[in-house]
Amino acid sequence: MTAKAILNATALALLLAAAPAFSSDTLLVPDRVWTGDDGVAHTGWAVLVHDEHIAAVGPVHSLQIPAGNTRIELRGTTLIPGLMDIHSHVFLHPYNETLWNDQVLKEAEAYRVLEAAEHARATLLAGFTTLRDLGTEGAGYGDVSIKRAIEDGLIPGPRMFIATRAIVATDSYGPGPKGFRPDLDLPQGGQPVSGVDAMLAAVREQIGHGADWVKLYVDYRWTNDGDSHPTFTLAEIKAAVELAHAAGKPVAVHAATDAGMRLAIAAGVDSIEHGDGGSPETFALMKQHGIAYLPTLTAAEAYAQYFEHHQAGQAPTPRMQQAAQAFRYALAAGVTIGCGSDVGVFAHGTNWREVEWMARLGMSNTQALQAATVTDARILRKAGELGRIATGYDADLVAVAGDPLADLRAIEHVAFVMKAGRIYKQPATP
Ligand SMILES: [Zn+2]
Secondary structure (H helix, E strand, O other): OOHHHHHHHHHHHHHHHHOHHHOOEEEEEEEEEOOOOOOOOEEOEEEEEEOOEEEEEEEHHHOOOOOOOEEEEEEEEEEEEOEEEEEEOOOOOOOOOOOHHHHHHHOOHHHHHHHHHHHHHHHHHOOEEEEEEOOOOOOOOHHHHHHHHHHOOOOOOOEEEEOOOOEEEOOOOOOOOOOOOOOOOOOOOOEEEOOHHHHHHHHHHHHHHOOOOEEEEOEEOOOOOOOOEEOOOHHHHHHHHHHHHHOOOOEEEEEOOHHHHHHHHHHOOOEEEEOOOOOHHHHHHHHHHOOEEEOOHHHHHHHHHHHOOOOOOOOOOHHHHHHHHHHHHHHHHOOOEOOOOOEOOOOOOOOHHHHHHHHHOOOOHHHHHHHHHHHHHHHOOOOOOOOOOOOOOEOOEEEEEOOOOOOHHHHHOEEEEEEOOEEEEOOOOO
16 A cells, blocks of 8 residues: 555545544443443443444443444343353254254255244344354254354344254164154254264364364163163264364263263363253262353253143243252352253244243342353353453443343343344334
8 A cells, every 4th residue: 555545544534433424433321231240230331332342331421432423322221241042053943833853854954044044033133142053953054154144244143153063973863763764864953973983074074164163962862761871982072072172162062861961071071061960979070170051941941831731830840850950950069050041942032031040040130141141151262252241342232121130031121232333123212
């Protein structure tokens, strides 16, 4: 660039900065601000956003507010960090609409991609600005395209951390083989492998195609007794973890049994999903090894509603009681517990159900909100960028009606959504 060109560029930049119409400074003025750091919602605070980042937060009169800013009043609301759900399936929809087998076997992949786009939109508008999506459940690498379409601005949706196809043990997941003609070669809900070499090949393939996380199903209901049992050997899981970590990718495992969780811990995984059958000793080991826990409490409730005639508020089913017990063990052991709901099993955009479950089972409202913000960000290794309202953080901000620290149900009523400084939902101006 010539000196004159630099001068022109500078003059243009100054012009743009001075013209209000081009202002990239937005001042958000809610009734209160919860930053994610503690149990206080600050009355009279405001947040200044510049481009994609948070420029300042504090008492509105203390902020240095650039001239020409856009001021948005968010009366009656609390501004909180964008919420996260780090166990989702945007390619699934509730099983009382369509059984899982029928989704995987009868819905064309093109149709499922369109569904996933709609699910991503519903998620973002519900105030969930980040998802970790743990497997496309038979929709191949469709999540790579959903993530790209969101990043390109083609469709609205949350930030996506994706696991692509997920890895299952041969004949352990589904659809089938049980319940189907044994000579059918059915499309699968994950990538089936057997043996260390096949495991390594699948990890390479998935990371090569864009996986942010590697997801393994280390136990499942695959034997003829109907109970969950380990599916992989320690050697197979260890091989996956070693390769994923060498590539800088963390590993999440589905484990519903204590034995499966022990294998996962011994292999050095990064997060354990579900954990229903975990013993206090096993959760103590997770704490010791710094392995995060995503309890998926709402999935347990949804299964009970769909298949055991359970209704919300009724006495929990044995399966729900087991999930609740595991959650309490983890909480008592001091395990890092994030918000991960298994949404997709239930309706996208109702991810708040998981936050409310965690509070119902023993977390304070502050802890439950932190699980869905600062804690999830830490599990995602994004603690310096996401999950808090602080200077320099990505401007993912949500305003909820009321004060969620006093009444958590406030998160069901989202009035304003901003992701990376861009507004996706705001109150109608009077
Ligand atoms: Zn799941």
